[in-house]
Amino acid sequence: MKLPETQVAVLEAASADDPTPVEQIADETGEQEAAVRGAAFDLEERGLLTVSERTETELVLTEEGEEYAYEGLPEHTLWVGALSNDAHEEPIELGQALGRGGLEDDQVEIALSNFARKGMGSIDSGTIEVDEDYDLEADPERALLETLRGEEGDVDPDEADEEAVAGLERRGLLEEHEHTVLEVALTDDGVTALMEGLEVAETVGQVTPELLTSGEWETVEFAEYNVEADAETVHGGKPHPLREMSERVKDVLVGMGFEEMQGPHVDADFYINDCLFMPQDHPARNHWDRFALEEPASMDREDVPDDLVEAVENAHRNGVGPDGEGYHSPWDEDFARALALRGHTTNLSVRHLAGIAEGDIEPPQRYFSIEKAYRNDTLDATHLLEFFQIEGWVMAEDLSVRDLMGTFTEFYEQFGITDVEFKPHYNPYTEPSFELFGRHPETGELIEIGNSGIFRPEMLEPLGVEADVMAWGLALERLFMLATGAEDIRDVHGTLVDLDFLRTEEVVY
Ligand code: PHE
Numbered sequence: 001m002k003l004p005e006t007q008v009a010v011l012e013a014a015s016a017d018d019p020t021p022v023e024q025i026a027d028e029t030g031e032q033e034a035a036v037r038g039a040a041f042d043l044e045e046r047g048l049l050t051v052s053e054r055t056e057t058e059l060v061l062t063e064e065g066e067e068y069a070y071e072g073l074p075e076h077t078l079w080v081g082a083l084s085n086d087a088h089e090e091p092i093e094l095g096q097a098l099g100r101g102g103l104e105d106d107q108v109e110i111a112l113s114n115f116a117r118k119g120m121g122s123i124d125s126g127t128i129e130v131d132e133d134y135d136l137e138a139d140p141e142r143a144l145l146e147t148l149r150g151e152e153g154d155v156d157p158d159e160a161d162e163e164a165v166a167g168l169e170r171r172g173l174l175e176e177h178e179h180t181v182l183e184v185a186l187t188d189d190g191v192t193a194l195m196e197g198l199e200v201a202e203t204v205g206q207v208t209p210e211l212l213t214s215g216e217w218e219t220v221e222f223a224e225y226n227v228e229a230d231a232e233t234v235h236g237g238k239p240h241p242l243r244e245m246s247e248r249v250k251d252v253l254v255g256m257g258f259e260e261m262q263g264p265h266v267d268a269d270f271y272i273n274d275c276l277f278m279p280q281d282h283p284a285r286n287h288w289d290r291f292a293l294e295e296p297a298s299m300d301r302e303d304v305p306d307d308l309v310e311a312v313e314n315a316h317r318n319g320v321g322p323d324g325e326g327y328h329s330p331w332d333e334d335f336a337r338a339l340a341l342r343g344h345t346t347n348l349s350v351r352h353l354a355g356i357a358e359g360d361i362e363p364p365q366r367y368f369s370i371e372k373a374y375r376n377d378t379l380d381a382t383h384l385l386e387f388f389q390i391e392g393w394v395m396a397e398d399l400s401v402r403d404l405m406g407t408f409t410e411f412y413e414q415f416g417i418t419d420v421e422f423k424p425h426y427n428p429y430t431e432p433s434f435e436l437f438g439r440h441p442e443t444g445e446l447i448e449i450g451n452s453g454i455f456r457p458e459m460l461e462p463l464g465v466e467a468d469v470m471a472w473g474l475a476l477e478r479l480f481m482l483a484t485g486a487e488d489i490r491d492v493h494g495t496l497v498d499l500d501f502l503r504t505e506e507v508v509y
Contacts (some may be wrong), residue, residue, distance in 0.1 A: 001193045002201040004223060006031055006039040010184070011048060011198060019052060019183035032182040040184045041229060048190035054181045057157045059165065061148050061347050065173030074103055074111035076136050078128075079120050080231035087121070097128050106243060110171075140164035145173070146321035241505045242388070242492055245480045246370045249390055250412045256407075258392060259370040263348040263357060265372065268299035270336040271347040273314050274356065276429040277458040279327045280335055284343070289376050293339040298340045301337070309333060311462035341374035344473050345391040346429075353395070353464040361395070363467035368392040370476060381488040382447065388476035390450075401432060404452060408436060408472075413481045425451060429459045436474070438482045449482065450474030 004013070009029040014020055022040060026033040043049035061069060069073070082097035095149070103111055116123060118139065121130035136142065144164040147155055157176065168174035186194070203223040204211065211217040239247075250260070273285055283289075313333070319326035348369050351357040369391045377383040394407065405422060412420050417438055425433040430453025437446045452472035460469060477489050484505070491498040 001196065002199045004039070004042075004203055005200045006035050007043055008198045008200050010036055010043060011186070011190060011194060012186050014049060014186050014190070016188075019185045021056075022182040022184065025184065033265050037182060038229075040182070042226065043184075043190070045226070046189075048187055048193055049184050050187055052183050052185075054183060055178055056181050058177045058179065059148060059155055059157050059160060060177050061145070062173055062175055065145065065148075065168065068173060070144040073114065073139070073142055073145070074107040075114035075118060075120060076142065077103055077107075078111040078115055079130055079134065079136070082121070082128050082130045083132065086461075087128055087130045091122075091124065091127035091129040094123065094126050094128050112169075141167050144168060148174075171266065181394075184329050235503050240493070241484070241502065242476065242480055245483065246476055248386060248415075249370055249476065249479070250368075252411060253368045253390075253392065256366070256410065258366040261348045261352050261357065261367045261369040261391070262371075263345075263351050265341060265374075266339055267342050267347045268304060268336065269338050269340060270299070270304055270309070270312070271350050272340065272342050272344070273403040274316070274331075275308075275334045275350040275459065275463065276346060277315060277456060278428050279329055280331060281329060282428065290343055291341040291374050291376060293341075296339060298334065298337040298339055303406055304333075304337060305356075308462065309336070311464075312336075313461045314478055315458050322460045324458070326458075341388045343375050344373045345371050345389045346471070346473060349391060349393050349471060350463065353393075353460070353465050353469065360464075363395045363397060365395040373473075378492075379490070381490065382478070383479075384477070384489060384494055388480070390474040390476055391472070392474075393455075393469050393471035395465065395467050395469045397467050397468045399454060401434075401454070404434070404454065404470045404472075407470075408450075408452070412438070412479075415479060417479075420449070421446065425453070427451065427453055429456055430454055430471070431456045436472075438478070440482060440485075440487070442485045442487055445502070447481065448475075448480060449478040 010025055013028050022036050026036045040051050044051045085092050085096055090206045120134045140161040141164045204220045238402055281454045313331050315474045316331045317326050353365055372386050373389040374386045408420055419439055421437040422434045425435040427433045433453035435448055436450040440447055450472055454472055455469040486492055490496040491501055
């Protein structure tokens with residue numbers, strides 16, 4: 001029988017009695033594993049070979065397991081350290097035994113609990129006594145670690161000491177990894193073909209310029225392609241659907257005449273809250289809701305202009321204008337300089353309006369950003385600890401609620417959303433304020449998609465702004481859900497992301 005070279009090699013390496021792993025055949029024949037696999041399937045098609053799959057379990061040491069395999073288990077180190085201080089004769093101070101052993105801080109706890117579990121001696125109110133007859137060498141956990149050291153895969157999980165495997169797994173030192181092994185075996189026809197003798201067919205896999213110019217292409221034999229054979233699916237790279245949505249939003253807003261803002265993710269509470277006329281005892285400012293920075297914990301005094309601090313403090317204490325009330329509550333500059341991950345991107349709007357970001361600005365102005373905001377929320381289908389906020393504002397003379405609603409209607413129409421609903425709302429920094437809702441195309445539920453309003457004089461005056469400013473913060477993820485029908489935001493990003501969805505979701509330009 002005439003067969004292509006690789007197929008002949010595979011047939012000759014296979015056996016009728018024992019299934020042989022493809023990997024082993026690749027080793028023996030010097031062929032690529034993928035080529036052997038391809039040849040095996042071709043031979044199966046010809047009825048000369050059977051191909052089967054088997055799942056194999058392998059014992060693999062974790063990084064910590066690997067470390068102990070070389071340095072010894074912490075409880076053994078403790079035992080040796082104590083013994084060298086004569087702790088078999090009478091109890092000694094624990095610190096003395098530990099000092100000798102060279103254990104790292106995080107290993108002490110591990111050493112103590114396993115020492116007790118394995119009955120290597122006794123520990124009593126800060127002292128340790130060791131059993132000198134305890135046999136380190138006989139500890140099955142140690143024996144298994146030693147056999148696995150550098151030899152993983154060579155230990156048959158069925159033959160390993162069951163208790164030691166369970167023990168090391170519980171300690172996070174060992175893991176069982178499963179993988180699929182492809183095996184081949186000769187069929188009766190395969191054996192017959194081998195006995196009758198095999199010949200290598202000189203087939204050509206590709207037409208070359210030489211074959212064409214020499215005219216040889218007319219006589220050579222071409223290798224057959226099985227176009228129906230299974231092939232591995234290749235997932236090409238593509239933009240993440242949420243990133244794509246963000247690009248679309250950017251295009252729409254730029255088209256509507258907006259300029260993009262940039263600014264810090266970590267900012268002083270002054271810019272995140274105080275400049276927004278958020279009282280310092282507002283519930284959203286407590287430590288449960290914000291991600292505070294430990295180091296550095298607060299912004300340098302130079303980065304918070306004195307005159308701005310004074311104006312903001314005055315607005316908080318006494319209010320703005322002849323009827324101003326203020327909060328009549330304490331206001332503290334140190335509290336305002338504390339640093340945190342921004343809970344909204346309105347700190348960027350503040351920095352631009354105050355002239356800190358790009359210098360003084362005159363109306364009319366339109367600005368936006370699509371950036372991350374961070375909140376200590378409880379994760380669920382519509383909440384993540386961080387989300388993209390579509391921040392935006394328009395500065396002009398004489399703005400009204402109709403301008404605000406008209407802007408949203410025009411914006412959401414670009415995404416096919418024509419039924420946005422408005423609900424009166426309260427923000428310390430806007431009056432009037434509106435929450436926006438949209439109907440989810442799959443569940444029919446109304447979901448909140450944003451928050452908006454017209455900035456109050458108590459906020460604008462200290463920033464030195466005289467014109468009207470309408471503003472908003474919309475959630476990109478919620479827009480994404482309405483526009484695509486996604487029902488759980490965790491399918492799109494985060495640890496539970498649905499890879500299939502990301503791979504098959506259509507790319508929209
Ligand atoms: N900062 C608000 C939020 O995060 C959004 C908003 C911005 C509302 C500007 C009104 C004006 O919900």
